[in-house]
Amino acid sequence: MRVGAHPGVLPATVSAGTDFEKIRWTPGIYDSVSLALSGSPVIENIQVAPKIADSSIVVLTALHNFGKDPVSFDLTQRVHPWKSDETSAVARPEHVTLAAGETKVILGTLALPGARLWTPESPNLYVLETSTGGDTATTRFGMREFRFDTATKRAYLNGGVYFMRGSNITLHRFFEDPLSGTLPWDEAWVRKLLVEIPHEMHWNSFRFCIGPVPDRWLDIADEAGLLIQNEYFVWTGNAWHGPENQVHFDSDQMIREYTEWMRDNWNHPSVAIWDANNETWDSAFGEKIIPAVRGLDLSNRPWENTRAASLCNALCIPKRAAKKLHVLFPSCSTDQIFHLLDVLLEGSAASGRQPVFGTGDAPFEELVTSDVARFFQFAGVDAEIAVGGLEQPAEVVEA
Numbered sequence: 001m002r003v004g005a006h007p008g009v010l011p012a013t014v015s016a017g018t019d020f021e022k023i024r025w026t027p028g029i030y031d032s033v034s035l036a037l038s039g040s041p042v043i044e045n046i047q048v049a050p051k052i053a054d055s056s057i058v059v060l061t062a063l064h065n066f067g068k069d070p071v072s073f074d075l076t077q078r079v080h081p082w083k084s085d086e087t088s089a090v091a092r093p094e095h096v097t098l099a100a101g102e103t104k105v106i107l108g109t110l111a112l113p114g115a116r117l118w119t120p121e122s123p124n125l126y127v128l129e130t131s132t133g134g135d136t137a138t139t140r141f142g143m144r145e146f147r148f149d150t151a152t153k154r155a156y157l158n159g160g161v162y163f164m165r166g167s168n169i170t171l172h173r174f175f176e177d178p179l180s181g182t183l184p185w186d187e188a189w190v191r192k193l194l195v196e197i198p199h200e201m202h203w204n205s206f207r208f209c210i211g212p213v214p215d216r217w218l219d220i221a222d223e224a225g226l227l228i229q230n231e232y233f234v235w236t237g238n239a240w241h242g243p244e245n246q247v248h249f250d251s252d253q254m255i256r257e258y259t260e261w262m263r264d265n266w267n268h269p270s271v272a273i274w275d276a277n278n279e280t281w282d283s284a285f286g287e288k289i290i291p292a293v294r295g296l297d298l299s300n301r302p303w304e305n306t307r308a309a310s311l312c313n314a315l316c317i318p319k320r321a322a323k324k325l326h327v328l329f330p331s332c333s334t335d336q337i338f339h340l341l342d343v344l345l346e347g348s349a350a351s352g353r354q355p356v357f358g359t360g361d362a363p364f365e366e367l368v369t370s371d372v373a374r375f376f377q378f379a380g381v382d383a384e385i386a387v388g389g390l391e392q393p394a395e396v397v398e399a
Contacts, residue, residue, distance in 0.1 A: 118142030142269025
């Protein structure tokens with residue numbers, strides 16, 4: 001469905017999406033649309049925020065009475081594992097009264113004893129069933145917490161240091177390929193992209209760059225166990241883009257858009273990072289827009305809002321490192337190579353220092369076996385790390 005043939009026809013306050021490396025504009029609706037019919041009172045929104053420490057979930061339920069008369073009812077909620085109807089937890093019914101036209105937000109906590117955590121290695125999912133008697137809602141979620149720690153400069157998943165390996169997907173640029181057709185909505189094609197290929201590459205994360213992906217992609221990411229840096233389609237540009245690309249956004253409008261964007265995505269365990277924009281130089285995002293919406297996310301996900309390389313890029317293990325280790329230790333399997341990389345990085349995390357890839361000014365490709373001792377250099381560690389299958393141990397020495 002096309003809504004206008006050019007961004008110039010949109011109101012000045014509405015963002016049209018900015019990507020200076022695209023040729024064409026994507027107008028209108030490009031994802032599936034559904035119409036939901038219900039009685040009243042209506043469930044307008046549900047947010048589930050996992051709390052790992054006590055194995056519970058905080059549930060925010062927004063209700064609205066569209067009727068002309070007051071209504072009283074019991075709000076009921078039940079949790080069960082995805083693909084199983086066995087009850088994991090049941091909330092005590094909440095008696096609610098709504099005046100005609102009234103909206104009310106119910107905030108509660110539901111214990112989920114023995115809940116299985118969501119991780120890329122074990123992407124366990126649960127379902128929250130909600131009913132008002134006039135409306136029902138099914139909300140899928142995962143028990144996981146993700147954060148960055150300023151002191152250690154590490155990512156933490158469910159309380160433990162976690163290293164992200166992956167790449168970027170700029171889907172809206174792929175739309176410009178005349179051969180793309182309906183591939184982004186082809187289940188088998190998307191699963192190959194988000195499940196099969198990352199598994200072969202030992203990746204566990206992606207940055208969805210400058211533009212939302214179809215909703216089904218995030219469903220698949222939840223099921224596959226991918227950590228997603230989810231980026232809004234904002235790019236203000238700077239001097240090198242030319243004066244015609246110095247875009248400025250209306251702060252109030254962006255707050256409305258970010259609120260809707262977050263609401264659409266905050267129950268996906270795969271969405272680990274809110275990425276406000278790409279290489280954006282407008283201070284309004286950090287000073288007004290993000291502070292206005294950050295508190296809406298009860299999971300308190302981290303935000304990315306700089307012109308620097310994305311957090312996902314910064315945390316990805318260089319592919320050349322794995323390739324070089326394969327050359328140095330040809331008897332190793334791919335799994336053993338990546339295990340060695342993980343061990344080295346975990347040792348670096350324990351020392352509280354950043355790993356340094358490469359050795360001085362020597363070209364990466366010219367490293368030889370004797371250089372492995374300097375392959376991953378970080379201060380505070382002096383140990384040998386041996387991995388099954390290695391012909392000789394890789395030594396980690398103090399920098």
